[in-house]
Amino acid sequence: MPNPRKLLFPFSVLYHVVTGLRNKLYDKGILNSVSYDLPVIGVGNLNMGGTGKSPMIEYLLKMLHKDFKVASLSRGYKRESKGFQLVETDQPAARAGDEPLQFKNKFPEVTVAVDADRREGIRELQKFSPDVILLDDAFQHRKVKPGFYILLTAYGDLYTDDLLLPAGNLRESSAGAERADIIIVTKCPSDLSSEDMKKIREKIKPGSQQDLFFTSINYSDKVYSHKDERLLEDVSVAEYCLVTGIANPKPLLEYLEAMGISPEHFKFPDHHNFSEKEIQKLQQLPKKILTTEKDFMRLKDRIRNEQLYYLPIEMEFLNDRKAKFEKRILDFINKK
Known part of the structure; x- marks a missing residue:
């Protein structure tokens, strides 16, 4: 059955003009994007929702929290509270947001916060002297420039196969993927073949400085x-x-x-x-x-x-590439 949303394609063209101009203004420094001395890792996607950002943040928290003082910052989607909010284990999800509350309950020693204003959120988190800050769902928040970007795209719903809003689910043009240091294809079948990985690589065409990884969901x-x-x-x-x-x-x-x-x-x-x-x-x-x-x-x-x-679920790297991923993260943190 034809997708009726494709009738909205003329509006997607307009959306492309607006988002493309915005990104160009940031790229040229006309709009100010703040970077930081401490390591800031941004995790996000180009498509709307469902790419596995929470399992990725949890993977990083599990990987880093024993050796570094880690903080995470989310917007706290659909929470009832406003502004900067530290998340505690006993808070209701309506106040903290469901995913940040999940992070805090799994890693109570980590500083977890929510703030739709990422600059303000980072400013507040710096008072706790973190070694590294993880930004959840931050790929389009150009007012902040993380030192390292992880871009997620779901198997079977690659950003390369999608259209811009409202005809499709892309928040910005697929050209935005050029900002990523790492691209991860999530929710892959655990038995994804090398041939299928090669086909996906040919679609995504990662740059020379970008690493491409494949992950699956591991259910408890x-x-x-x-x-x-x-x-x-x-x-x-x-x-x-x-x-x-x-x-x-x-x-x-x-x-x-x-x-x-x-x-x-x-x-x-x-x-x-x-x-x-x-x-x-x-x-x-x-x-x-x-x-x-x-x-x-x-x-x-x-x-x-x-x-x-x-x-519970966890993210699992395919093709024995876990060590390569973790090395890139640690190299960035230690270099900063």
Whole structure:
């Protein structure tokens, strides 16, 4: 079936002119982009949502937090609070944002903050003397210039195959990828062949100073509640339903189906703020609720503990390239 959004292509041309002019003004220094003496790593994408930014930030936190004083800064999408906000483990997701709250709960020793104004957020974080700052979803925030850019694009939805908004999902032209130091194709099949990797490389055409990596999603073999854990293989359709509020639940559904689990699925938009009416309906379900870790952050204080479980995920590098990726990150940090 033809994509009706392609009828909006003339508006995409206009969008391209506006975003292209903005980027050119930053590139020429006419608009000011602030850089910093300390290492700042920006993680982002060109497409709208669903590329795996949270698993990437978590990978970096896990990799760095034992040897460096790390801070992370997000905008806290759909949070109810305003301005700069330090995130604490016991805060509601409505105040901190679901993903920053997830980071803080996994890495309580890390300074996690939210601020839509990245310059102001970094200024406040510098008061805590971090060794390195991770910027979440920061590729289009040109007012700040990270010393190192990681660009994510999802397998099966490459930015090279997409159109600009509103006909497609690109926030800016694919030429913006030139700013990246590393490009990562996320959510790949774990058995992605070398031939398929080569085809994708030919599409992306990374520059001579850019490294291209491929990653997959590694699901836990256990599901967790506040105080309990169970083997995923013990999850049954009769006992559990699935609730998601993420951009693309398809990989999760495919994984559960491969495990022989096809639960009733209640799908909500990405970062969905559940209403009281929706919470009441979920509480009345005669089954336990299985959800993502991000959704768990929004539901854990509103659904009774014994009813709510989540399935953690991690990002995994393919083709034995993990060491190469980590070396590039550490070389940048140590050089700064």
